[in-house]
Amino acid sequence: MLVVILVTSTGLYFALREAAANFEDELQRDFRSKLDSEHRVEEIQYAALTEHCRSLARRPRIHAALEDGALDLLYPSASDELRDLTEPDDDPSMPGLHANYYRFLDIHGAVISPPNPDEVGRLNASDEGQLALKTLPDQQQTGYLYRGGVNGKETVDELIAVPIVSTETGEVISALVLGFTFPEPDDATTGIQSGIWLHGRIHLPTLGEAAEAGLSAEVTTAIASTGGPGGRFTTQIGGVPHIVFFNLVNSSSLFPPAYQVCIYPVADFLDRQRRMRWQIIGAGLLASKIISDHLSQPVEQLAKDSVKNRVQREQAEARLESTHLELQRSARFSADTSHQLKTPVTVLRAGLEELRAHPNLTHETREEISALIHQTFRITSIVEDLLLLSRLEAGRLQLEDQSVNITRLIASLQDDLSTQPEGLGVQADIGGAVIHVRGEERYISLILQNLLENACKYNRQGGTIRVGCHEHEGWVLLTIGNTGPPISPDAQERIFERFHRGAANEDIPGHGLGLNLARELARLHGGDLRLVGSRADWTEFEVRFRIASEAKIAVHHDV
Amino acid sequence: MRILKLFLAGGVLIVIAHSCLADATIEGHVALPKTRTTTVVVQRYEVISKGGIVSIIPPVAVVYLDGTFPRPASPVTKEIVQKNLTFIPALLPIQVGTTVAFPNEDTTYHNIFSYSAPKRFDLGRYGPQDRPIPTEVFDVPGLVTLRCDIHEHMRAVILILQTPYFVTSDTDGHFKLDGLPAGHYTLKAWINSSTTLERAVDLQNGSVLHLDLP
Numbered sequence: 001m002l003v004v005i006l007v008t009s010t011g012l013y014f015a016l017r018e019a020a021a022n023f024e025d026e027l028q029r030d031f032r033s034k035l036d037s038e039h040r041v042e043e044i045q046y047a048a049l050t051e052h053c054r055s056l057a058r059r060p061r062i063h064a065a066l067e068d069g070a071l072d073l074l075y076p077s078a079s080d081e082l083r084d085l086t087e088p089d090d091d092p093s094m095p096g097l098h099a100n101y102y103r104f105l106d107i108h109g110a111v112i113s114p115p116n117p118d119e120v121g122r123l124n125a126s127d128e129g130q131l132a133l134k135t136l137p138d139q140q141q142t143g144y145l146y147r148g149g150v151n152g153k154e155t156v157d158e159l160i161a162v163p164i165v166s167t168e169t170g171e172v173i174s175a176l177v178l179g180f181t182f183p184e185p186d187d188a189t190t191g192i193q194s195g196i197w198l199h200g201r202i203h204l205p206t207l208g209e210a211a212e213a214g215l216s217a218e219v220t221t222a223i224a225s226t227g228g229p230g231g232r233f234t235t236q237i238g239g240v241p242h243i244v245f246f247n248l249v250n251s252s253s254l255f256p257p258a259y260q261v262c263i264y265p266v267a268d269f270l271d272r273q274r275r276m277r278w279q280i281i282g283a284g285l286l287a288s289k290i291i292s293d294h295l296s297q298p299v300e301q302l303a304k305d306s307v308k309n310r311v312q313r314e315q316a317e318a319r320l321e322s323t324h325l326e327l328q329r330s331a332r333f334s335a336d337t338s339h340q341l342k343t344p345v346t347v348l349r350a351g352l353e354e355l356r357a358h359p360n361l362t363h364e365t366r367e368e369i370s371a372l373i374h375q376t377f378r379i380t381s382i383v384e385d386l387l388l389l390s391r392l393e394a395g396r397l398q399l400e401d402q403s404v405n406i407t408r409l410i411a412s413l414q415d416d417l418s419t420q421p422e423g424l425g426v427q428a429d430i431g432g433a434v435i436h437v438r439g440e441e442r443y444i445s446l447i448l449q450n451l452l453e454n455a456c457k458y459n460r461q462g463g464t465i466r467v468g469c470h471e472h473e474g475w476v477l478l479t480i481g482n483t484g485p486p487i488s489p490d491a492q493e494r495i496f497e498r499f500h501r502g503a504a505n506e507d508i509p510g511h512g513l514g515l516n517l518a519r520e521l522a523r524l525h526g527g528d529l530r531l532v533g534s535r536a537d538w539t540e541f542e543v544r545f546r547i548a549s550e551a552k553i554a555v556h557h558d559v
Numbered sequence: 560m561r562i563l564k565l566f567l568a569g570g571v572l573i574v575i576a577h578s579c580l581a582d583a584t585i586e587g588h589v590a591l592p593k594t595r596t597t598t599v600v601v602q603r604y605e606v607i608s609k610g611g612i613v614s615i616i617p618p619v620a621v622v623y624l625d626g627t628f629p630r631p632a633s634p635v636t637k638e639i640v641q642k643n644l645t646f647i648p649a650l651l652p653i654q655v656g657t658t659v660a661f662p663n664e665d666t667t668y669h670n671i672f673s674y675s676a677p678k679r680f681d682l683g684r685y686g687p688q689d690r691p692i693p694t695e696v697f698d699v700p701g702l703v704t705l706r707c708d709i710h711e712h713m714r715a716v717i718l719i720l721q722t723p724y725f726v727t728s729d730t731d732g733h734f735k736l737d738g739l740p741a742g743h744y745t746l747k748a749w750i751n752s753s754t755t756l757e758r759a760v761d762l763q764n765g766s767v768l769h770l771d772l773p
Contacts (some may be wrong), residue, residue: 060706067608070674169609220687
């Protein structure tokens with residue numbers, strides 16, 4: 001019995017140690033992948049900003065301001081080029097290219113004061129001084145700034161300095177420094193917090209002043225003792241043990257070194273460890289009993305198995321945990337992805353447009369560039385559809401439950417289509433009554449738009465498109481039909497699949513997302529989209545919406 | 560009688576003035592910065608702005624007799640032409656008060672502007688057919704860099720001097736300034752925006768002074 005217990009305990013000890021180490025490694029990996037993803041966002045920003053600075057460097061007026069002693073004219077000359085950097089993004093939740101402020105550096109790396117600070121983002125003198133560098137950089141630099149923002153509330157900004165290189169002499173003639181809002185620490189529910197260590201101090205207001213100061217001192221000591229790119233240690237914060245990770249985020253920067261610090265409460269982890277210990281010990285004792293009762297079984301094997309089972313369960317739990325984190329991360333990144341995908345396309349388009357404006361182009365070249373620009377719009381629309389789909393799938397699309405006037409929507413879409421050169425005849429059989437459905441207008445409009453575009457694309461020359469709308473047993477049934485060759489029976493099964501396209505129609509524009517997106521959106525509205533039928537020269541879809549109760553019920557209209 | 564006296568006095572004045580203006584000449588050589596020279600069929604001058612210094616490639620010097628002289632009685636007009644997407648000449652020395660015209664002899668548009676302190680202006684876009692041909696008067700001495708907002712490589716400099724006595728050297732640095740007034744002056748040679756060589760000269764009527772700078 002004693003031998004068995006001894007063996008069990010040894011196994012138990014190692015199992016616990018391994019589980020603990022695994023867990024810490026898991027956390028560190030998580031921290032690193034978070035840093036990596038932030039780094040990726042940064043790279044996109046770099047790419048876009050570099051493009052801006054390149055095009056600034058091509059401007060004679062920027063050269064004139066910097067080289068002809070006209071620094072007072074620098075900001076006015078650059079404001080057009082940089083306007084989109086300081087204008088707010090469409091979606092404020094996305095960490096994009098929206099800079100809070102920007103400044104130019106002179107040939108010595110000092111900040112050139114803007115004549116009108118409101119146009120380039122106001123900064124107080126000491127904050128503005130922090131943007132200066134010892135010398136002009138020859139490549140991008142990242143730095144951080146604690147800024148006393150509105151209401152005296154301190155905020156952390158990420159600074160990016162991009163060199164402006166003379167297109168002619170290859171000299172760095174200036175640099176552009178931009179300040180971006182650094183993402184706020186993670187939300188409190190996970191108990192995981194992160195902040196930036198700068199000048200011996202961490203900005204983590206949620207900790208409270210005393211804890212913030214204590215942690216600052218500890219991290220400063222840890223950084224001084226390792227002196228390297230990062231590390232981890234365990235400490236008490238407010239009497240609760242935490243694991244602290246720190247990582248240098250701007251190595252070899254001309255800005256002061258900054259570390260990203262991440263703190264994880266160990267409480268849950270210890271709790272689970274304790275629970276696990278008792279379970280394992282209990283199981284071990286039971287196993288010991290069984291073993292001593294039935295000495296026929298190989299002792300060590302059984303002890304090992306018992307420990308192994310526990311460890312496996314622990315590992316499964318840890319995996320579940322990491323999947324959960326992964327999911328949270330992916331939700332956060334689907335927003336970032338939008339920018340990651342759209343920004344390069346925007347940069348590409350801007351570049352092409354600039355190229356097209358060049359005066360010495362032949363007509364053919366210009367046509368070709370126009371075709372390329374057209375393609376970038378296509379990419380953007382695919383990206384938007386994909387993002388909407390991914391948000392749908394992640395369950396992140398929140399619908400507003402409004403009463404939407406679908407009659408008016410149809411009429412306006414019909415107007416849009418009638419302006420197209422093909423002169424498509426869209427007939428709407430919706431009568432005079434006004435029908436309302438429940439949902440969010442822009443998504444319902446998107447559904448109709450996709451269906452109408454689809455109908456236009458597959459309509460035969462000189463054919464008809466008919467839109468009908470009527471109420472039926474609490475539902476609003478909307479039908480969209482078009483003339484043209486029928487969809488083959490095999491294809492009928494697959495038309496709602498993503499990236500499916502009518503095989504026979506290679507030259508028809510589109511990317512095979514429209515119907516899929518329309519159906520997903522219809523279902524999200526509690527309705528559905530189906531193919532009513534596709535027979536000789538007539539294909540018809542029907543989309544079902546919930547009727548808005550307060551709206552007047554329409555009289556029945558035939559399709 | 561009175562009229563005759565005035566007439567005589569006037570005649571004497573003219574004679575004195577003539578002897579003052581008259582005919583001293585300085586000729587010589589300015590040591591120009593060495594540049595990597597490439598043999599080209601058509602020599603073009605380029606204005607380079609590097610390290611905060613504006614210079615002409617290949618280097619030439621503007622040699623002038625320093626001092627404050629009266630402005631010319633009748634207005635002087637000079638030209639900087641835009642041709643083959645360059646400014647010709649790339650370096651134009653003028654006396655203060657001179658009007659410079661900027662005819663466009665290309666087939667495309669140009670948009671000439673200056674951010675330089677002695678004269679800031681922006682002529683806007685104009686084509687070869689547009690009339691009147693834009694002009695600017697340069698009233699303040701100094702250096703003005705001309706640029707074209709449409710063609711980033713186009714640059715020229717106008718050197719606005721107090722004196723009417725100036726000449727541009729050839730690319731070897733040889734120069735000849737004649738018709739100079741007698742007296743003590745400083746002869747200066749502008750080489751680039753950071754380098755001007757100078758030497759005191761004593762000019763006598765009808766003399767020819769040989770002088771090398773530095």
